[in-house]
Amino acid sequence: MKESDNIFAKPLEKVPDFVFNEDVVNVFPDMIKRSVPGYPTIVENIGVIAAQYAQPNSLVYDLGCSLGAVTQALRRHIKQPNCQILAVDNSAPMVKRCQEYLTAQDAMYQELTPTQVVEADIITMPWQRASVVTMNFTLQFISPEQRLAVLTAIHQHLDPQGVLLLSEKLRFDDEKEQQTLNELHLAFKRANGYSELEIAQKRTAIENVMKIDTFAIHQERLLKAGFSKVTLWFQCLNFASMIALP
Numbered sequence: 001m002k003e004s005d006n007i008f009a010k011p012l013e014k015v016p017d018f019v020f021n022e023d024v025v026n027v028f029p030d031m032i033k034r035s036v037p038g039y040p041t042i043v044e045n046i047g048v049i050a051a052q053y054a055q056p057n058s059l060v061y062d063l064g065c066s067l068g069a070v071t072q073a074l075r076r077h078i079k080q081p082n083c084q085i086l087a088v089d090n091s092a093p094m095v096k097r098c099q100e101y102l103t104a105q106d107a108m109y110q111e112l113t114p115t116q117v118v119e120a121d122i123i124t125m126p127w128q129r130a131s132v133v134t135m136n137f138t139l140q141f142i143s144p145e146q147r148l149a150v151l152t153a154i155h156q157h158l159d160p161q162g163v164l165l166l167s168e169k170l171r172f173d174d175e176k177e178q179q180t181l182n183e184l185h186l187a188f189k190r191a192n193g194y195s196e197l198e199i200a201q202k203r204t205a206i207e208n209v210m211k212i213d214t215f216a217i218h219q220e221r222l223l224k225a226g227f228s229k230v231t232l233w234f235q236c237l238n239f240a241s242m243i244a245l246p
């Protein structure tokens with residue numbers, strides 16, 4: 001069932017925009033591990049950090065949950081009584097497979113935080129109060145014009161003792177730094193077995209759908225949305241994760 005990613009291995013006449021469809025879902029665990037340096041470390045530690053902020057009797061959102069890697073870490077680490085996780089994604093095949101993986105996790109552990117997987121668009125969904133919100137490489141797929149509104153809604157519904165954990169691919173204003181980290185990311189992909197063709201076609205596929213920001217832009221926008229403090233807790237090459245306090 002878990003296949004290796006060869007979606008961009010053959011030359012495509014026209015590379016279509018990247019979508020989270022059935023084909024991507026089938027290879028997603030392999031794709032994200034081979035494409036995002038630090039991903040396993042980020043996922044596990046989001047669970048650890050979230051557990052420090054989760055409040056008793058509260059909701060925890062995992063926005064853009066994909067196959068629920070972060071959701072699973074949250075379920076294992078959060079020990080506060082009466083928490084509930086809402087895992088949200090707008091890709092139907094992701095939601096379906098995510099639910100299957102969570103059921104499998106239920107059979108392996110006791111005392112996991114109860115979880116619901118919901119197919120919904122972050123832009124239009126109704127918000128409930130929450131103590132923790134995670135967005136692990138999800139904001140970058142929301143159009144730049146809508147990002148401030150999403151973060152403002154999150155801040156408005158966040159417990160004062162809570163947290164937003166936000167991971168994103170970053171770009172850099174300094175041309176040399178941008179070039180260096182981009183080259184090193186390409187080296188990471190090559191080391192994980194991706195060919196030049198795969199790397200090039202994937203880049204074409206995501207360039208219209210994944211518009212990335214600098215850390216300064218993220219920080220400024222989070223402060224504008226109402227957050228009081230933004231801390232970079234992890235960076236591996238051009239992939240980073242932030243703690244935003246309400």
Ligand SMILES: Nc1ncnc2c1ncn2[C@@H]1O[C@H](C[S@+](CC[C@H]([NH3+])C(=O)[O-])CC(=O)[O-])[C@@H](O)[C@H]1O
Pocket residue numbers: 020032043063064065066067068069070088089090091094120121122123135136137138141142
């Ligand atoms: N508007 C939207 N509403 C809901 N979901 C959305 C929206 N836009 C995109 N998505 C969903 O956000 C996810 C982004 S992947 C997250 C990885 C996961 N967090 C992980 O830790 O494994 C990141 C990546 O592939 O680089 C996809 O599943 C989209 O369907």
Ligand SMILES: O=C(O)C(=O)Cc1ccccc1
Pocket residue numbers: 031032035036169202203206
């Ligand atoms: O930045 C890249 O080159 C990526 O490949 C990031 C990525 C990882 C998984 C799905 C979409 C984008």
